[in-house]
Amino acid sequence: MTHQHGTQLTGHVQLSLVIPVFNEAATIDLFIARITDVFKDETLIGLEMVFVNDGSTDTTLDLLLERQQTDSRLRIVDLSRNFGKEAALTAGLQTATGQVVVPIDVDLQDPPEVILEMIALWREGYEVVLGHRVSRKTDSWAKQTSANWFYRLHNKIAEQHLPENVGDFRLMDRCVVDALQTLPESRRFMKGLFAWVGFRTTHVNYERLERVAGASKFNGWRLWNFALEGITSFSTEPLRIWTYLGLFVSLISFSFAIFIILRTLISGVDLPGYASLMVAVTFLGGLQLIGIGVLGEYLGRTYIESKRRPVYLVRRVYDPKD
Template sequence: MTHSHGTQHAGPVTLSLVVPVFNEEDSLDGFLLRIRQVFEREAQISLELVFVNDGSTDSTLERLLHCQQSNSTIRIVDLSRNFGKEAALSAGLQIATGQIVVPIDVDLQDPPEVILQMIERWREGYEVVLGHRISRRNDSWAKQTSASWFYRLHNKIAEQTLPENVGDFRLMDRCVVDALLTLPESRRFMKGLFAWVGFRTTQVEYERPERAAGQSKFNGWRLWNFALEGITSFSTEPLRIWTYLGALVSLVSFAFAMFIVVRTLIHGVDMPGYASLMVAVTFLGGLQLIGIGVLGEYLGRTYIEAKRRPVFLVRRIYESKD
């Protein structure tokens, strides 16, 4: 990418790592050890760790509180229940106080060492530095294929394109975080919101290792719903597609009706086929139901947004006593 002409940054900087956690008791010690190894010699970086406990049912919160006793950089945001990763991420961004903010997962698939490269690019004047995965070889074939199709479809029909093979792992300047916090929607597709706000952007590339501990919380069904959320959040194209499809089906049915009229005038009336009638009825019925489903998806979003419920509820924020 071309060199940025933005404000260049030198000297000390405050960095907030936003870490959403849900049943991650096995991953915390390894993550904190790695963070300490990366940042303990960085005298110019003042670190803040914002852990967002997203309604964990194991001992994640107790483990965090224990770690906080010996680590004054840790702040813990305990949500009242499990609101999902997008909401937990929003909570972390709201609480984080750093001059630059980096969302990162606790499973170490996003190597903390990459953050140092991101900070170098930020010092050059960029306001957003994306973490770009060189490959997805540690993902299953199904996950790789579905991700590729999702990006291709989303970027074809949405006004705002998403950078491929880029997750939530990125560095954001304070001005970017403040802009994100002004967005009022309660159904939040964070990848789309990150892309929508814009700002001067570059990327650093890294190889994504396997998960250090624990299990991924995203199964096939959740990933499907996540993709649906992304497409309906940033595009009304599916509604337009059904308008065109409806017009096409009407045109075909009108042409078929003309054919029947002409054939009847020439050959007389014959007994209509039950099988072809059932195929036509079920095909058109299925088409209508899918169209109603697409319409319902958007209507449901409008209904939920109209309630103006908060994205998350905080039960308590645990600050370090140091």
């Protein structure tokens, strides 16, 4: 029996894992071994592992090609350079062939065992099953705090809300993946796009673990730019905020001008010091520069999108049949 959206309520299911990798030679063998152990019953779940090599400079690609010789479940998409995780995810989703697709990091912070729970919920008719972290104890205090503030700010000013403490780790039905592939933007904030397409959604709770090996490729600066990308991708509210702020400052300036005129008429000519004048000039100059920066951020996005460049370029796709 089959659900109207393609969900199989019983029987065999074809699962594709989308795994972006960038200099992850230390984790690949551990990841494949864990996945093999979790999905050893091939009568219920047919597995495809789509590794997207995002311009690695270590032995990641060589190691993947070596493992593919003995494991036909591996497909390898080798990008022409490092395009970033969002582009790598896009490439993996466009390559995956499964009925259900799960993006997952190779560092095993997201336990593969949770996918079995996701598939059970998918069989009940859900088209998206989110992996919801019950805590962020594996993150530093700074990362926890910045993440909380980002979700609060984004969900306050953007029309499309992001589920809090949910990353890219989720199960998506084929119809959801097909819908994502119709979205044309070049600058892609995948968490926002995942939320934007909608569909019938539920979640499973899980505890995020420490990395099994290697180090995270995200630093504070990249996370800041990532947050900025997310806010400007799905909200024009920052532009509106600067309009209101400019109006507010103008009203204060106008009120102060009236105050000076009245005081001069009543008390005579008054020549205040330069300190207050410099503070006012630098304050207003700073506001103008920030406002120009916000405008520039949106104008830059428009400029990039107008070029219609592809999100990524593929050097080669290595299929096990090749």
